[in-house]
Amino acid sequence: MVEKTKKKSRVFNYFCEEDQFAGGVAWCSGCPLELTARFVPKVLGKNVVFVGTPGCAAPVLHGQNVGAWHRLAYMASVMTGVPSKATGLSRYYRRIGQDATVVCFTGDGCATDVGFQPLSGAAERGEHIIYLAYDNEGYMNTGNQRSSATPLGAATTTTPVGKIGRGKTTVSKNMPLVMLMHRPAYMATATLSHLEDFAKKLVKAKEKVKEGFVYLHVFSPCPVGWRINSNMSIEVCRTAVRTNYFPLWEAEDGKPRFTVEIANPKPVAELTKLMRKFSHLKEDGLAELQKAVDERYALVKNLCDAYK
Amino acid sequence: MKAKKGQVRVITGNAVGAYGAMVCRPEVVAAYPITPQSEIAELLSQFKADGVLDAEYVEVEGENSAMNVVLAASIAGARVFTATSSYGLVFMYDALQETSGFRAPVVMVNANRETPGIHAVSSGQQDMISARDTGWVQIVVENDQEILDQTIMAYRLAEDYDIQLPVMVNYDGFYLSYLAEAVEIPNIEDVDEFLAPLKQQPERQKLVPGVSIGCGTHGMEMGYVEARYKHCMALERVKNKVDEIDKAFGDYFGRSYGGQIEEYRTEGAEIIVLASGSAAGTVRTVVDTKREEGVKVGMVKLRLFRPFPAERLIKALKGKKAIGVIDRSLCFGWKYGPICMELKTLAVNIGAIPILSYIDGLANLDINVPHIERVIDEVNAAAQGKPYQEVTWIPMEE
Numbered sequence: 001m002v003e004k005t006k007k008k009s010r011v012f013n014y015f016c017e018e019d020q021f022a023g024g025v026a027w028c029s030g031c032p033l034e035l036t037a038r039f040v041p042k043v044l045g046k047n048v049v050f051v052g053t054p055g056c057a058a059p060v061l062h063g064q065n066v067g068a069w070h071r072l073a074y075m076a077s078v079m080t081g082v083p084s085k086a087t088g089l090s091r092y093y094r095r096i097g098q099d100a101t102v103v104c105f106t107g108d109g110c111a112t113d114v115g116f117q118p119l120s121g122a123a124e125r126g127e128h129i130i131y132l133a134y135d136n137e138g139y140m141n142t143g144n145q146r147s148s149a150t151p152l153g154a155a156t157t158t159t160p161v162g163k164i165g166r167g168k169t170t171v172s173k174n175m176p177l178v179m180l181m182h183r184p185a186y187m188a189t190a191t192l193s194h195l196e197d198f199a200k201k202l203v204k205a206k207e208k209v210k211e212g213f214v215y216l217h218v219f220s221p222c223p224v225g226w227r228i229n230s231n232m233s234i235e236v237c238r239t240a241v242r243t244n245y246f247p248l249w250e251a252e253d254g255k256p257r258f259t260v261e262i263a264n265p266k267p268v269a270e271l272t273k274l275m276r277k278f279s280h281l282k283e284d285g286l287a288e289l290q291k292a293v294d295e296r297y298a299l300v301k302n303l304c305d306a307y308k
Numbered sequence: 309m310k311a312k313k314g315q316v317r318v319i320t321g322n323a324v325g326a327y328g329a330m331v332c333r334p335e336v337v338a339a340y341p342i343t344p345q346s347e348i349a350e351l352l353s354q355f356k357a358d359g360v361l362d363a364e365y366v367e368v369e370g371e372n373s374a375m376n377v378v379l380a381a382s383i384a385g386a387r388v389f390t391a392t393s394s395y396g397l398v399f400m401y402d403a404l405q406e407t408s409g410f411r412a413p414v415v416m417v418n419a420n421r422e423t424p425g426i427h428a429v430s431s432g433q434q435d436m437i438s439a440r441d442t443g444w445v446q447i448v449v450e451n452d453q454e455i456l457d458q459t460i461m462a463y464r465l466a467e468d469y470d471i472q473l474p475v476m477v478n479y480d481g482f483y484l485s486y487l488a489e490a491v492e493i494p495n496i497e498d499v500d501e502f503l504a505p506l507k508q509q510p511e512r513q514k515l516v517p518g519v520s521i522g523c524g525t526h527g528m529e530m531g532y533v534e535a536r537y538k539h540c541m542a543l544e545r546v547k548n549k550v551d552e553i554d555k556a557f558g559d560y561f562g563r564s565y566g567g568q569i570e571e572y573r574t575e576g577a578e579i580i581v582l583a584s585g586s587a588a589g590t591v592r593t594v595v596d597t598k599r600e601e602g603v604k605v606g607m608v609k610l611r612l613f614r615p616f617p618a619e620r621l622i623k624a625l626k627g628k629k630a631i632g633v634i635d636r637s638l639c640f641g642w643k644y645g646p647i648c649m650e651l652k653t654l655a656v657n658i659g660a661i662p663i664l665s666y667i668d669g670l671a672n673l674d675i676n677v678p679h680i681e682r683v684i685d686e687v688n689a690a691a692q693g694k695p696y697q698e699v700t701w702i703p704m705e706e
């Protein structure tokens with residue numbers, strides 16, 4: 001009788017460090033944030049120091065009193081101080097020769113809105129820190145308010161749909177491009193449906209942070225705020241990539257390139273139908289969103305082509 | 309053992325701030341320029357460029373980041389320094405509270421300046437006063453030499469194992485920022501020696517990679533209460549520690565300032581003028597003149613503003629007949645000046661005597677000799693039982 005052995009996917013080769021988190025942590029069911037938080041030290045190793053903020057990650061990362069759900073060295077911060085605190089840590093650890101990977105772990109609200117100034121400052125100074133923004137397109141921990149990462153047309157509690165209101169009226173801030181313009185040592189977009197791609201980018205991040213600033217933008221659907229089923233979050237990630245809504249690309253030493261190219265991108269309606277935050281959009285609304293997606297993709301593509 | 313004589317140089321208060329930091333060998337410095345502090349940010353950069361300051365110098369994009377950088381570096385184990393003023397201090401507001409809440413022994417020099425609302429590029433203590441509830445230790449100094457000496461003492465205080473709190477050294481912006489005085493800069497080895505007792509103490513908790521340790525946890529119920537209680541108790545311990553360190557500094561360097569407060573000719577005095585900052589120098593002169601005229605007046609210089617030196621003040625002021633308090637700032641929502649308002653909480657211990665509040669020296673207006681003479685005359689009259697005005701805005705009545 002031939003023993004059946006299931007061949008492990010290559011992706012396992014990357015996630016070989018010890019899991020630093022306890023089982024059964026207090027994140028919402030179906031939230032990709034838990035996997036993201038677990039994966040980072042599983043690739044980068046246990047000398048990761050997280051700097052986090054109030055937000056979706058805080059309930060688990062901050063801990064309560066002297067209790068914790070993870071074994072990492074951790075510093076909590078107000079939303080205005082994350083990259084600056086990481087700067088202070090990284091500068092001192094490097095000075096004394098302490099092996100450490102300092103990782104800012106914040107949501108899009110901190111990265112694109114209230115905490116943007118110090119992020120821009122740290123990137124410009126070329127600090128040796130990795131900034132990971134998990135993008136759930138709004139202030140999800142406080143109950144689904146809009147941030148500048150909220151997409152055009154999306155319904156949130158501060159861009160509600162009503163007799164007149166049709167959701168957010170402006171496109172989201174194109175944060176990966178904004179950060180590319182800072183010329184970091186490395187920047188990349190990633191999401192959980194493309195795990196090997198994500199892992200390779202984390203490996204690169206660890207290497208390139210020795211040279212300077214690293215920015216990672218991770219697409220992270222929110223089952224509660226976006227109103228999707230909790231078993232659908234990875235599928236939403238995949239569809240976002242396949243519609244070019246969230247293209248996967250990176251820039252090493254300022255040179256952008258796609259890491260995943262979609263041969264026949266699907267219309268964005270394939271993505272919006274998976275969630276209810278766009279359910280009020282009619283044909284014209286969807287057409288506008290499609291236009292915004294196409295425009296944004298073309299911009300990145302032109303940049304990538306220029307460096308081919 | 310005594311320190312060797314240091315190098316005497318004629319330098320501005322800002323330069324003194326930079327030298328004060330440099331001789332304490334900070335490992336991480338972050339600063340953002342602001343009038344009237346900018347010279348400190350420039351000089352520290354120059355020290356680094358000249359190789360006399362071996363520190364990580366972070367040229368941040370704002371004051372909020374300056375505080376966050378030094379806070380985190382301090383938690384990682386570094387000796388740190390930053391300097392700011394006014395709008396910069398206001399912009400640090402959230403970070404100030406985190407720094408004290410995390411019990412980070414950060415030392416900061418603040419050149420006092422008026423705060424936003426009315427754009428005033430001028431001196432005043434409003435910035436320091438507005439930061440009083442951030443949990444920091446706040447000390448006010450009078451002259452250039454005191455800026456330097458107090459900065460050195462601030463490290464000994466902040467990093468003390470029983471204290472572990474951030475310390476803000478305040479001096480009057482513009483007045484002292486740009487005033488060049490002869491200052492003795494101690495030899496760096498002597499400063500090492502003065503700060504050496506810190507090395508004999510247990511090592512403070514540090515954030516080390518690979519070690520399961522958190523900083524800034526959610527304080528839930530008693531977890532929150534306990535941390536706040538310990539913070540407040542540490543602030544209480546600061547008072548005596550300030551006196552001890554001042555004495556040790558005097559023994560070693562030959563200069564001391566009275567610790568929490570300085571009492572000047574308070575013995576045999578019936579009335580007292582309570583002042584702080586650079587104005588104290590002028591008050592001292594007027595007290596001398598008035599004493600020659602037979603007025604039994606003395607001065608108390610407030611050095612420690614947070615924690616408020618209640619016990620020392622009660623001891624110095626008990627039995628006096630009247631007190632005049634000169635405030636260089638406002639207490640919005642109270643008619644008295646802020647230091648006067650705080651002093652009034654001690655009235656039950658001092659006695660039911662007239663306490664006269666004077667608002668003066670706002671926006672670079674001088675607290676000059678005629679003003680102080682007026683204060684002393686009015687306080688003296690109040691001590692004789694004559695009617696008096698509770699609050700006087702001196703510039704408005706001129």
